[in-house]
Amino acid sequence: MSLFAKPRKNSAKAKTQAKKPQLPKNPNIQDENLAGMAILRLSHEGRGVGRNAEGKTVFVEGALPDEQVTYKVRFTRSRYDEAVLDKVLKKSPQRQEPSCEHYASCGGCNLQHLHTAAQVAFKQSLVAELMQQPEEMFQPVITSQPFGYRRKARLGIKWRKDGSLLLGFREKSSAFITNILHCPILTEKLQPLLPGLHEFLPRLEGKKHLGHIELVEGENQVGVLVRLLRPLERLTKNDQRFWRNWAKEQAVNLLLQDEEGTHSLNPEEAPALFSYPLEDLTLFFAGNDFVQVNAQVNKRMVKQALDWLQLQGTEKVLDLFCGFGNFSLPLAKQAAELLGIEGAKTQVERAKNNAELNQIANARFIAADLNQPLKEQAWLAKNAAWEVVVLDPPRAGAEAICQQLGKLGTKKILYISCNPTTLARDTALLLQQGFELKQLGIMDMFPQTAHVESMALFVQP
Structure with missing residues (x-):
């Protein structure tokens, strides 16, 4: 063992x-x-x-x-x-000796003391144990460079009693903030923003009214999203000027978010959305949208999904938890029809826009609560048959959906999981309905951490 x-x-x-x-x-x-x-x-x-x-x-x-x-x-x-x-x-x-100076306190990379190959072996062993499958069942692991991979990150902000700044990630097993000056898992374009923010934030007049900061990298631009704890209109003129000048110096798109929404302080200079290439498409997303943080793994993951499904161009594909179309649009190019379902309305609108911008006419997108059983879904027509179903749920999995997938006339189910525990639970539900586990593999989306992404293909014999 x-x-x-x-x-x-x-x-x-x-x-x-x-x-x-x-x-x-x-x-x-x-x-x-x-x-x-x-x-x-x-x-x-x-x-x-x-x-x-x-x-x-x-x-x-x-x-x-x-x-x-x-x-x-x-x-x-x-x-x-x-x-x-x-x-x-x-x-x-x-x-191995951890390479990050903040490793001892930061809760972000809890496996940096373990060799990279051993990290991958641990993650595959974990999924094999929970899925009760031999490791011989697994397809080759999808990996990326072990550092410099993260294109999106959220930073916490705290101010000490003496007025000094704490900016970084949460400590291990704690709500306290580790003061991060350098983070080796961030992409090369995001790393310089950390010392820049440490130097800049204490100069603000309204510094105590900052919630958190997100760093975002797209193919077309780098962005900084600042969560404000009070309305944007209460931002002083000096702070507006400070932020604009800093954003210009750092060459970033500065986005300020309050209860009313997200606002750009430099709309005349920066694109409204971020983008990245995928297959022969270009996908656009907003700074506060969910996006797969590892661009290398994401590209290979989507390609593997297409390879495993082997669509012939005649299939009707149902993509559940579709986001802004990361899997949907590449799949739609190889299918007869695709319906994407997502809970967040903003993501649905983004998916529709991405389909239009990429001239994909056979994909539709609908907002719906996927925590509810299929029989309660208004979008599901009676006797509707979906030959292929793709699932990419959050950590809670898709228990309510998986309990009834056997009633859709589905021949193939591709399940992408960020939590092997809920994947194992949902797998048991699919096996009970007569599906067979055909292929299984992991993706090391988050090197240096214990998080693991998995992909499983189920078929109806």
């Missing part, structure tokens, strides 16, 4: 254990097991798992399988402890 894999437990017993109350937070960080504890495997979140001298499970942030470590307990629960790494007494050959 892989050192990354968790031994399977009785599901009913696991559910009973999960309902038991947790003890309060341990008020003091304590030294534990100073003689060293063996790390047996990694948890689903990428923490080392061992058992202390009393046999109690301990999750150790920063520890790796095959290591002997000492640790410090941060939280005591009834059935397990949560701890942080103190010392490595016996080092794993898969351990």
Whole structure:
């Protein structure tokens, strides 16, 4: 068995254990097991798992399988402890020195101490365990460069009592902000914005009225989206001038967002939307739209979807959770008809515009709540048959939808998942309806983290 894999437990017993109350937070960080504890495997979140001298499970942030470590307990629960790494007494050959100066405190990249190849192996092992599939079942992993891949990121803002700025990502297991001056996973165009913001933000008169900041890179421009905690009209003239001058110096599209919407302070200079190429298309999105953050993986992921489905040009395709058309539009070019469904109305309008701009006439898009069962969906006509269904749901998965997909006359289902736990749950629902799992693979969308994207193809025999 892989050192990354968790031994399977009785599901009913696991559910009973999960309902038991947790003890309060341990008020003091304590030294534990100073003689060293063996790390047996990694948890689903990428923490080392061992058992202390009393046999109690301990999750150790920063520890790796095959290591002997000492640790410090941060939280005591009834059935397990949560701890942080103190010392490595016996080092794993898969351990590497984290390259980021903020690694020890920042909660963004919790696997940077694990070699890149071992990160990928852990993620595939995790999906194999949850899906109860042999690793031989998996298609080649879709990967990208391990750093410099993230084209969108949200930064938190806090001000200390002394007036100094904290700008960055949340700390590990905390709501506090790690002050980030440099982030190696951001793209080359986004990285210089961090020191620029650190220098600029303290000069603002309304600096205490900033919520968060998002950095966005498109093929056509770089943008900075600032969430304001009060209406834009209350922004002082000095701050408007400061922001405009800074945006011009940094060559970015500056977008300010309040309760009324998103406003550009330089509309005469910058395009309204961001864009990126995909297959032979160009897709446009707004600064606050959801977009796949890893451009390299996204391109290869969409290509794999097309390769796996092998559309012949006669199929009716239903794309659920379609966003602004990332999968929809490439699929529509190979299908007879495509219907995209998305919950966010703004995304639906963006998808319609993307179809028009790319001269795709056989794709329609509708806004609907996909958390509701299919039988309650107004867009679904009686006796409607959709030969191909594509699902790209959020982390909660698509349980209500998957319970009834067998009633649509569907021959193929392509499921793209960002949460292997809900993918495994929804897979069981599809198998119960007679579908077979034909192909399975993972995409390393977020190198240096424990997050994993998966793709599964189901067919009706």
